Amino acid sequence: MGKLYLIPTPMGETASWDAALPAGNRAAIDSIEYFVVENIRTARRFLARSGIGRTIDELTFAELNEHTPAEEVEALLDPLTKEGKNIGVMSEAGLPCIADPGALLVAAAQRRGVEVVPLVGPNSITLALMASGANGQSFAFNGYLPVKPPDRVKAIRHFERRAHAENQSQIFIEAPYRNRKLFDDILGACDPRTMLCIACDLLEPGQYIRSQSVAAWKKNGAPAFDKRPAIFIIF
């Protein structure tokens, strides 16, 4: 039986392999001809840039993303379970299976006793958390907040309470075009003393990571984070 390799990719358009990925990841990639990826175009581009030892056309790609029906996930393992081949899993950016649907494939692999091999790479959640000064001994990643205003404010207040009551840093993401909306909602809903970290364009030239109180954010204004991928941490 083959192994399931979880292969990180760089984040952002400009990030080089040397800045974002261990050199040793190339050896794993070179052992794989079958890839399950969040987005085929992105994955092919990454592999083409990586200087791997084969032409991309020798490789086979299948997509697994939010449009994949759950009942089709199991069959994506066939090359591994039936033909003994390794499979590589790649997300659009960063670590696969974190903040993306790749975990469904890993769960299927674990059910069948397949060896799963995670490789080291960049992750915006941990990079932002490290640099925030927020508690890194207890933290939660909560993905996206609800979009409807009353639910959203309720959720922000819920996570703010949990941040303080449990001393647990609360991490969120938002669609980049809604960063300003989330910023305004947090400033409107949270106690002035609550701390907010905003981290955007991680590992990119414009990287920005700033933690201050809600009161200080109100005074100093929003960062230039429009349409830039951002992480928000309340603590």
Add this chain to the structure above:
Amino acid sequence: MGKLYLIPTPMGETASWDAALPAGNRAAIDSIEYFVVENIRTARRFLARSGIGRTIDELTFAELNEHTPAEEVEALLDPLTKEGKNIGVMSEAGLPCIADPGALLVAAAQRRGVEVVPLVGPNSITLALMASGANGQSFAFNGYLPVKPPDRVKAIRHFERRAHAENQSQIFIEAPYRNRKLFDDILGACDPRTMLCIACDLLEPGQYIRSQSVAAWKKNGAPAFDKRPAIFIIF
């Protein structure tokens, strides 16, 4: 003013730079002569092995760990704020400021408007989560569980409820010599259908990552995880 670099180190005794760290991290290390580290001996050994361009004796080290009084943390930034030098932060293993006390120094840096630069490296929490098949779109790292039996069982049940009610993967660590105890406590306290991932010796030759139901763990028995660093995930 200098910058505060957060410098990951390999996990485990055998991990090589190429397997665990981007080549580019060396350039950041080469810009630094002042380090704040969790353990000076470990940090010196890491730098000696890294083939950096200077002798270790030219470098200055200060320790920041669980024995450091909170009021002494701020002064560790003096070389940066007063002399304009970069500072590098390193933990015992993996990403600094996650599951270690380094966050206190970053918080002080953020208060003073210092630029904080997180580098890419290995993290046992995300490696285990990726490979577990547990939900990676919502998860919490909870550090250590209470040691006293009644509090411990109560905490396990609390986190099991949260795992199911919020579909939030619940991640824990334990002192390696107590792995078996935690395993038994989880098997005793949790519903047979609850999923448990055990990941140990990540990135080491004996790497083991297995997810199965509590019922299946009861039937199949404990892994050989005595005194090996392990991550536990309930989902």
